[in-house]
Amino acid sequence: MLLVRHGATDWNKARLAQGQADIPLNRKGRRQAREAAAALSTHDIDAVYASDLQRALDTARPIAAEHGVEVVTDPAFREIDQGDWEGVHIDEIRRRWPELWGPARHGNRRPGGESPEEVTERALTGLRRVLEAHPSGTVAIVGHGGTIRWLVAAAKGYGVAGSHRLRGLSNGGVISVEAEPDGDGIRFGKVERLDRASPDLDDPNQ
Known part of the structure; x- marks a missing residue:
């Protein structure tokens, strides 16, 4: 899985904070989509899946075109529903919800939105x-920062x-x-980063 x-x-x-707001890619994002497609051109990708939000779908399309396949959308890979945080500046979130904006914020339910556990379960179902x-083979899945974080945490056995x-x-x-499939579950193996770390890793605007 890529x-x-x-x-x-x-x-x-x-x-x-974006959450499930359907915000399009900007010019930089469209360039990053092309760069991702180029970076993955050496992989033998058999299928491309994506969240149905347009920023993920439009990132997936160049990757799919590179490999001659169609994008399959699945809302299971959407970002967390940010609830009351959606559209709010990060500094304002820190000010208005200080009790939720601490070291454990990646595990906190968003007010009026989803919990990371709920996101993890739906993403694992997807x-x-x-x-x-x-x-077997190689599949690319284009999603969002929070959803990918919790999927990788599950793969590494960290949990939320x-x-x-x-x-x-x-x-x-x-x-x-x-x-790989493991009965009703999933058996995970090696996890490897193919990019550099983001300087904005703690931002909730996935």
């Missing part, structure tokens, strides 16, 4: 569907509580995860 974070948007640049359809140990993934960045 987990790809979508390219940048104007809300990323403005440091606004991943199981992918593995059932493609039990330990997800703060992970470095953030830059826009257009890629993490390779070995996975």
